[in-house]
Amino acid sequence: MTGRRAHGRGHPGRAAALFEFALALGDDALVLGQRLSEWCGNAPFLEEDLALANVALDCIGRANLFYRYAAELDGEGRNADQLAFLRGSREYRNLLICELPIGDFAFTMARQAMVDTFNLPYLKRLARSTDPRIAAIAAKAAKESRYHLQRSREWVLRLAGGTGESRAKIQSAFDALWGYCPEMFEMTSGETALLKSGVSVDRAAMKADWERAMKAVLAEAALEAPEGKWTISGGRNGLHTEHHGYLLAEMQSVQRAWPGLEW
Amino acid sequence: MTNDRKLPLYEVFVRSRRGLDHKHVGSLHAEDGAQALKYARDCYTRRSEGVSIWVVRSSEIVASQEEDAASFFDPSDDKPYRHATHYRLPKAVKNL
Amino acid sequence: MTEYRLSGAELEAAFQTRVDDERRIEPKDWMPDAYRKNLVRQISQHAHSEIIGMQPEGNWITRAPTLKRKMILLAKVQDEGGHGLYLYSAAETLGASREDMIEALHQGRAKYASIFNYPTLTWADIGMIGWLVDGAAIVNQISLQRTSYGPYSRAMIRICKEESFHQRQGFEILMALAAGSEAQKAMAQDALNRWWWPTLMMFGPHDSESAHSAQSMQWKIKRKSNDELRQDFVDQTVPQADFLGLKIPDPELRWNEDRGHYDFGEIDWDEFWTVVSGNGLCNRERLARHRKAHQDGKWVREAMRAYEEKRRARAA
Ligand SMILES: [Fe+2]
Ligand SMILES: [Fe+2]
Numbered sequence: 001m002t003g004r005r006a007h008g009r010g011h012p013g014r015a016a017a018l019f020e021f022a023l024a025l026g027d028d029a030l031v032l033g034q035r036l037s038e039w040c041g042n043a044p045f046l047e048e049d050l051a052l053a054n055v056a057l058d059c060i061g062r063a064n065l066f067y068r069y070a071a072e073l074d075g076e077g078r079n080a081d082q083l084a085f086l087r088g089s090r091e092y093r094n095l096l097i098c099e100l101p102i103g104d105f106a107f108t109m110a111r112q113a114m115v116d117t118f119n120l121p122y123l124k125r126l127a128r129s130t131d132p133r134i135a136a137i138a139a140k141a142a143k144e145s146r147y148h149l150q151r152s153r154e155w156v157l158r159l160a161g162g163t164g165e166s167r168a169k170i171q172s173a174f175d176a177l178w179g180y181c182p183e184m185f186e187m188t189s190g191e192t193a194l195l196k197s198g199v200s201v202d203r204a205a206m207k208a209d210w211e212r213a214m215k216a217v218l219a220e221a222a223l224e225a226p227e228g229k230w231t232i233s234g235g236r237n238g239l240h241t242e243h244h245g246y247l248l249a250e251m252q253s254v255q256r257a258w259p260g261l262e263w
Numbered sequence: 264m265t266n267d268r269k270l271p272l273y274e275v276f277v278r279s280r281r282g283l284d285h286k287h288v289g290s291l292h293a294e295d296g297a298q299a300l301k302y303a304r305d306c307y308t309r310r311s312e313g314v315s316i317w318v319v320r321s322s323e324i325v326a327s328q329e330e331d332a333a334s335f336f337d338p339s340d341d342k343p344y345r346h347a348t349h350y351r352l353p354k355a356v357k358n359l
Numbered sequence: 360m361t362e363y364r365l366s367g368a369e370l371e372a373a374f375q376t377r378v379d380d381e382r383r384i385e386p387k388d389w390m391p392d393a394y395r396k397n398l399v400r401q402i403s404q405h406a407h408s409e410i411i412g413m414q415p416e417g418n419w420i421t422r423a424p425t426l427k428r429k430m431i432l433l434a435k436v437q438d439e440g441g442h443g444l445y446l447y448s449a450a451e452t453l454g455a456s457r458e459d460m461i462e463a464l465h466q467g468r469a470k471y472a473s474i475f476n477y478p479t480l481t482w483a484d485i486g487m488i489g490w491l492v493d494g495a496a497i498v499n500q501i502s503l504q505r506t507s508y509g510p511y512s513r514a515m516i517r518i519c520k521e522e523s524f525h526q527r528q529g530f531e532i533l534m535a536l537a538a539g540s541e542a543q544k545a546m547a548q549d550a551l552n553r554w555w556w557p558t559l560m561m562f563g564p565h566d567s568e569s570a571h572s573a574q575s576m577q578w579k580i581k582r583k584s585n586d587e588l589r590q591d592f593v594d595q596t597v598p599q600a601d602f603l604g605l606k607i608p609d610p611e612l613r614w615n616e617d618r619g620h621y622d623f624g625e626i627d628w629d630e631f632w633t634v635v636s637g638n639g640l641c642n643r644e645r646l647a648r649h650r651k652a653h654q655d656g657k658w659v660r661e662a663m664r665a666y667e668e669k670r671r672a673r674a675a
Contacts, residue, residue, distance in 0.1 A: 037420050037433050038421060040417050040433060040440075041648075042652045042655075045656055045660060047444070050302075050306050053433055053437035054309070057437075060429055081426055104655070150301070158662060162661070162662025162664075163662050165662070250422055254422055254482050255425075258542060261543060263536075270660065289444070289448040289449075292457065294663045294667040295667055298663075
């Protein structure tokens with residue numbers, strides 16, 4: 001992504017960093033929303049089906065807002081849909097945890113709990129960004145995430161305190177996902193650059209609080225906190241899991257088959 | 264259904280605007296009140312139809328019985344004097 | 360409190376008078392057993408149609424070509440789930456449980472609209488379902504807002520409010536295709552060719568052949584006959600096809616000045632009965648998928664229940 005002719009406000013380096021920043025936040029939201037939307041029609045019961053679709057809609061809506069802002073800053077003049085549907089896997093910047101297949105309901109809810117526990121305080125801070133557009137999107141998203149977190153937290157407690165089967169499933173979901181979480185706290189060079197002017201948020205500084213919050217939920221649920229012996233990251237550099245290519249292939253299929261048309 | 268026990272049924276009431284009564288909109292299944300409330304939000308207010316929601320376990324509702332309707336409601340049928348329209352006023356009288 | 364018991368015939372006469380006077384029947388009212396049974400059949404079939412109907416459109420949520428279309432389609436399919444919920448609720452006021460209704464669906468005892476046994480092959484099909492299938496559903500549902508059973512009627516009013524967005528989003532998809540490339544126009548025409556006749560079949564057999572019609576009309580469970588509704592739909596849809604520049608695949612379709620309606624060709628009833636009897640392209644897959652989701656969700660429902668029971672035990 002180097003060498004892009006970025007325009008927009010301020011000096012070119014800042015616009016490029018801001019573009020990358022908004023783009024990555026859009027990618028996180030879209031990829032997770034895409035995954036959640038796979039539950040539509042497949043949830044354990046009807047009420048939950050509708051509730052999950054609402055969370056998915058919040059994510060995709062959030063992605064749309066971040067992409068629209070990114071599009072305004074894009075040196076190549078792409079619009080939001082072109083950013084979403086015409087970039088390849090290596091150009092996508094989403095966190096790996098967002099792209100993992102939905103798994104079973106426990107896996108989906110454990111992932112939500114981890115992401116929501118990060119997102120709520122992160123977005124609350126981002127809502128005080130010195131960039132008014134970023135701040136506005138974050139403020140709206142924070143409201144949504146507050147509700148998402150209530151839901152995912154309750155599901156963790158419910159599944160952990162339910163049957164032996166549900167307990168085993170939610171425990172193994174946390175075990176399988178834990179190592180993807182440290183990536184949420186990695187700062188890109190662009191984010192670090194934007195930190196000085198108060199545009200971005202220091203993710204790294206949020207790690208201890210997140211761990212405390214997660215461990216509190218796990219303790220309340222009487223689940224074991226995974227040991228954290230491994231971590232995997234790479235999404236911000238376009239190094240994705242093998243699942244990612246399929247996700248994009250499906251999502252982008254119409255745009256790719258008939259390039260350059262209005263839909 | 265093979266030992267798939269039924270989730271309790273909840274009735275949902277939504278206040279569409281401040282100043283209006285809560286109105287019955289339908290029902291849903293949930294395990295407890297807190298969950299029912301959240302699902303009511305997701306199922307019955309997808310277009311910001313409400314500013315406040317009540318949920319009540321259907322089994323907790325005490326309802327008048329239709330067979331009793333005669334003794335329950337008919338006695339007030341013969342009390343037209345309880346209704347303002349019962350009173351004819353001369354046209355000249357205003358604001359009453 | 361009841362001073363004397365009305366005879367069955369007296370009750371039935373009072374019931375019919377109430378229906379004739381356009382007063383609604385409410386859950387606790389006396390009603391003939393056959394009325395209750397018929398209603399449960401009709402409402403649950405309607406509910407299942409909403410739920411199974413999520414599948415053909417859900418098939419394109421992950422592939423919708425723009426962010427806006429993706430959000431609209433997801434919201435639309437979610438709405439259909441909501442409609443299913445409203446209708447299951449209405450049927451539950453008659454003493455049917457959702458579990459039993461779902462079981463009847465899985466065992467093939469309960470039907471759903473045959474239209475959803477056709478596959479969605481291209482993006483244009485999503486436009487076509489919104490425009491035609493939701494359009495046809497609306498024609499039917501508008502008439503059912505005045506159905507005699509209160510909870511059903513109220514569910515219909517709620518549903519109709521949401522449906523017009525469904526039809527419009529479908530039409531908007533088709534307007535984009537109609538204004539697009541040759542390939543897009545061809546995609547739209549191909550979709551119309553495949554969906555037109557199945558949509559007309561949605562209204563069911565001719566009035567003369569319809570098993571439940573006469574009694575249902577008398578009870579005002581149905582308000583308009585199959586053929587009347589079908590005609591309403593054709594009349595309102597033909598000009599819209601003209602607007603899109605699409606050709607309805609019916610050589611016999613023409614305006615009849617005397618009748619003040621469009622004449623149209625005869626439905627292929629063999630195809631209709633083939634699909635109704637379970638042998639359409641997707642019948643088996645639709646049911647299998649619903650069964651699987653229900654089965655896969657079982658451990659979650661059990662977990663909820665166990666959790667709640669433990670909590671109650673602790674509180675006690
Ligand atoms: Fe519907
Ligand atoms: Fe619809």
